[in-house]
Amino acid sequence: MKFCDECGSMMQTEGDKWVCQSAECDYAELRDSATEQEMTTTQGQEGSTVVDMSDVDESEVGPTVEQKCPECDEVQTVRYEMKQIRSADESETRFFTCTVCGKKWREDDH
Template identity: 35%
Template sequence: MDTSDSTVSFTTAPGFCPDCGSILPLLGDQGGVTCYSCRRTWNAEVFGDMAISYNIHFNDLNAYSTSMQKDDEDDEADGPVVDRRCPQCQNDKMSYATLQLRSADEGQTVFYTCTKCKFKETENS
């Protein structure tokens, strides 16, 4: 491995390649590091007295279950709401969405969903 200061091109901050100035990757298993740009290999001294630290924060075990419960509790519609009676629970509000499923010269298909019981119904218009 190369560590002599007489062969470096310029003086850089720790963590940068003294030969080409590129940022160096973290140390490998053998204690050395190879520059991605110039492919020169350096000892750990090229990092100087730098110290690397990190923290790992884990989510609470209940973090995802509470968000799923919140989604289940919401009685919001999946689209615009219209006055239409649900044939299953007799609720008078249904949301709808439209899609063009048939050929272009025919009407679009309307999908209705009850805002209370989530019953689904289709209508070809």
């Protein structure tokens, strides 16, 4: 992936050039195969394995916080994870799972 030196937008290849995708920018530069070869790597991906989590207690997975569970209607220890599900300029969405009843819910910043 390459970004424009002029405006920072993502560039795409067109023949032997990198061309800026921004409508307001007409920056282009010649492609360099040596530089492009460095952009793509499979180093470190060989021999990856699936992690077996079947023997791990659910309460030990992920960070926890004290939060009011909508199902239990009282403060419980809940597991949470953060995911970017909207555009990059929006905050992440927090997903919670109650360790007592298993209820799952999400919380967004508005």
